[in-house]
Amino acid sequence: MTIRAERDSETTTDGSPVVRVRIPTPLRVHTAGEAEVEIRGWTVREVLARLARAHEGIGPSILGPDGTRRRFVNIFLADRALRSEEDLDTPVSGGDVIAILPAVAGGAGAKERRLSTLRDEIPEVTPGEARELHRSGALLIDVREPDEVAAGMPVGARHLVRGYLELRIEEHAESFDTPIVLMCAGGVRSLLAADDLRRLGFRDVRSMAGGFGRWKADGLPVEIPATLGASERERYGRHLLIPEVGERGQLALRNGRVLLIGAGGLGSPAALYLAAAGVGTLGIIDDDVVDRSNLQRQILHTDDGVGTPKVDSARERLLALNPDIEVRTYPERLSSANAERLLAGWDVIVDGSDNFATRYLVNDVTVRFGIPNVHGSIYRFEGQVSVFWPGREESPGPCYRCLYPEPPPPELAPSCAEAGVLGVLPGVVGTLEAVETVKLLLGIGELLVGKLLHYDALSSEFRTFRVDRDPACEWCGDAVGTPPELIDYEAFCAVGAA
């Protein structure tokens, strides 16, 4: 074995002793392959510093910038391990041997060990097998984070972020025997998630090996899912906390298209709450302009807006509240001539109109289109709310005509302008209409279909009345194939007066 003495002037002129330094295999590239070199110095630290200067490249491996020893290095002087920094100041004598040895450490690690155990216990399936299982009824649940799924997820998979998996799985899986395949990006988080579900009691849980990466690599179908952005998560945070809403519900609201008939006393609170709730597209039909007498109850409008079209005033106020939504305005008077055009393509109609002609018209068109008609009306201290929806597939409800086949005589049905109204009352009733609308879009709860909710502000009483569908109704009855053509509603209501 060659021992090469250092020849730089620093180590040969100060009379310090010469020691031998054992160089470990990985550092021999810096000593031209030599396993041992001779270095002068008075202490171990000095020897190491001179070694570092003499053999560029060794220094950073054994000493930090401040001259202290690196973590993964052991230094021995003869048989003595120099463990502390102070130990490095130990004096050396001629012929001493200093050994530099890498610290050898490692280990399986808790994570690897746990995963390995789980792989023994939880069945793993390939992406192809996961797809087949999904086709035959298994839930395919993607537990990745929202920013990960934004770039794509398997077609048909449901997104349930791992942090909420245990809390929300029962909204998706009907029983503990529901077959579930969990997936993530690479197959690790899904394995841990599968373990969580197993502990919860689910008996048929599998993990998709290789995750979404392998799903894509295998050429299986991918879709870009609709997800909420960061600012939406912040804005709708209180909705996202509710299991019945969550991200899925909030996306349903975002996709929702709701047309408000009237931007007056009922339309104002309804529109404001629907905008605040994040209903993505709101339409407003109103041909009126803001009058100062409206401001006692029509909270969409402000004193500055007196004289401007109500739809413009409403649009400005709603976008100020929630700039992420779309507000479409129709400064028209709803009539038989334009009703079908204006009411087509909406998910829900919120009727906040103040006259019977419009109510019958809205009813007849919504019956024809099969869409829900959220109805509200007020009189002085009383209000009523219902959802007319004969087009509902499961248990169809009555229409407005089932309840009121004919309009009352005009002298018994005065408008607010004629009879007056407590300003707060439309706030209550319009807000109840907004609640029903949100429930409709989310598909949750018991709707006021077949029920009329009556509110008496003076007696502080809410009462619910049952409203049965009339099988003989001329518009939605059993014998009606296609509902009749629209009529002249002004004349119809005037006839009612006759």
Place this chain on the structure above:
Amino acid sequence: MTRTGTCVPKVDLRLKDDDRGRLLDWACEAYPREACGLLIGRPRSGGWSVVEVRRARNLEPERTDDRYVLDPAAFLAADRDARSEDLEVVGFWHSHPDSPAVPSETDRQAAWPGYAYVIVSVRRGRPREVRLWTFADDSFQEGSVIP
């Protein structure tokens, strides 16, 4: 720490069946804790030949089920003994109880280039496999263990 990585072609480790059996025995004996030790031998073209395998104490103070710290005194003694026989410490071995014989992140953080790293997998106390790894350019590459 700067570790000068060199491009390491796929290498092999010649390990006699008896020595391979010893590693598996030691790993099973230590189960469920991790065992570790040294490989003494000589480099040769394309890898190393192991002449002697040694077991060392695992000085990891707490998590001996999933970590090891090889006793440096055993390393020093092995280094000295190897030199006296004109051999050297060519690498190390350690066990992975209930885990595959694949380097973990913990292994990566403490690895050095130029050595043979043998990992012995034990599952439920029974021997599973012995695999060779080398470290270069901040990652492990697998080699072959040959008799």
